[in-house]
Amino acid sequence: SNPSLLILPGDGIGPEVMAQVKRIIDWFGANRDLGFDVSEDLVGGAAYDKHGTPLHDDTMAKALEVDAVLLGAVGGPKYDDLDFSVKPERGLLRLRKEMDLFSNLRPAQCFDALADFSSLKKDIVAGLDIMIVRELTSGVYFGEPRGIIEEGNERVGINTQRYTESEIARVARSAFELARRRGNKVCSMEKANVMESGILWRDVVMEIHQAEYADVELSHMYADNGAMQLVRAPKQFDVILTDNLFGDILSDCAAMLTGSLGMLPSASLGAPAANGRPKALYEPVHGSAPDITGQGKANPIACTLSFAMALRYSFDQGDEATRLEQAVEKVLADGVRTADLMGPEDGTPVSTTGMGDAILAALDAS
Ligand code: NAI
Numbered sequence: 001s002n003p004s005l006l007i008l009p010g011d012g013i014g015p016e017v018m019a020q021v022k023r024i025i026d027w028f029g030a031n032r033d034l035g036f037d038v039s040e041d042l043v044g045g046a047a048y049d050k051h052g053t054p055l056h057d058d059t060m061a062k063a064l065e066v067d068a069v070l071l072g073a074v075g076g077p078k079y080d081d082l083d084f085s086v087k088p089e090r091g092l093l094r095l096r097k098e099m100d101l102f103s104n105l106r107p108a109q110c111f112d113a114l115a116d117f118s119s120l121k122k123d124i125v126a127g128l129d130i131m132i133v134r135e136l137t138s139g140v141y142f143g144e145p146r147g148i149i150e151e152g153n154e155r156v157g158i159n160t161q162r163y164t165e166s167e168i169a170r171v172a173r174s175a176f177e178l179a180r181r182r183g184n185k186v187c188s189m190e191k192a193n194v195m196e197s198g199i200l201w202r203d204v205v206m207e208i209h210q211a212e213y214a215d216v217e218l219s220h221m222y223a224d225n226g227a228m229q230l231v232r233a234p235k236q237f238d239v240i241l242t243d244n245l246f247g248d249i250l251s252d253c254a255a256m257l258t259g260s261l262g263m264l265p266s267a268s269l270g271a272p273a274a275n276g277r278p279k280a281l282y283e284p285v286h287g288s289a290p291d292i293t294g295q296g297k298a299n300p301i302a303c304t305l306s307f308a309m310a311l312r313y314s315f316d317q318g319d320e321a322t323r324l325e326q327a328v329e330k331v332l333a334d335g336v337r338t339a340d341l342m343g344p345e346d347g348t349p350v351s352t353t354g355m356g357d358a359i360l361a362a363l364d365a366s
């Protein structure tokens, strides 16, 4: 039977970019004999409007059943005043939590045609292709105790950075596995100089490396130096492995090496299911972009590249993933640009649909 894919377009520009990706998914079915069992459902504000909850139990159950979930974006000003328990973001958090998606993959890849668009000098980023693997379900964002307490006559805000050995081990394995499919290099970043969790992190990564992945080149770096190196000479890295907090910051930093938010895909992976496929959620890094919603301006490339990641990591279709990435690269090389990829004097942008048309034409020519 065909692999199954649950599509959750969500809010704002989510449905707009997803409409283009659905055309691309259909293209693979029609032209590459790559059929998917596609279903579609609501998440975020769209789900709240219909069901009074940002993720219906039935949708959650479906997400746990399918081989991969592809999500657009959630949120928007319409929902800003809702109670925290039903905010659109909670739909996404519930998916991540119940699917136990502990490994967040954020590629930073610089398409040659956009090298001028980076915040950095062209030669620093041209050809850049790195992957940040961020631990996503533990660490200081979740550690107990937490809270704001009274101490003496003032308030104290408390969070706890906490990692178990098994939490470190599973995300480390995920980084080493990835490295084997890429440049075979992992750089692990923590602050073992000042943090106990950092010392344990480094120890466990070294143990897993020695026992199971000695063929992969491993190095370690303090996360503050890592931030500096990412901006100074990012091409020295292949896979960067790091915790939840440092990964949040380092991945946003790496993102800006390559240009627009409209270009950035991501994947969040969990443990392998019985069929060997990891639980997986693919989504663009960007949000619902209320400022451009409904104007046909959204760049569908981030969502498109997220589907390419699904082809590679959930469906074992690395060659087809590359085909799609090369189609995007060709479109950019031909000068096709949505508004987010050009300056005010750079000519006329294409619409969301126009970008979809161009990618499909490049696929046809591939
Ligand atoms: P945002 O990512 O939605 O937008 C930031 C800026 O980038 C805006 O100017 C937007 O127009 C632009 N932009 C984003 N994606 C684009 C695309 N594909 N093409 C062209 N331009 C694009 O972040 P913001 O404004 O902070 O948040 C807006 C809403 O999205 C909020 O409700 C927020 O909570 C939600 N959000 C949801 C996320 C998710 O679903 N994973 C992630 C981040 C924010």
Ligand code: MG
Pocket: 248, 249, 252
């Ligand atoms: Mg962030």
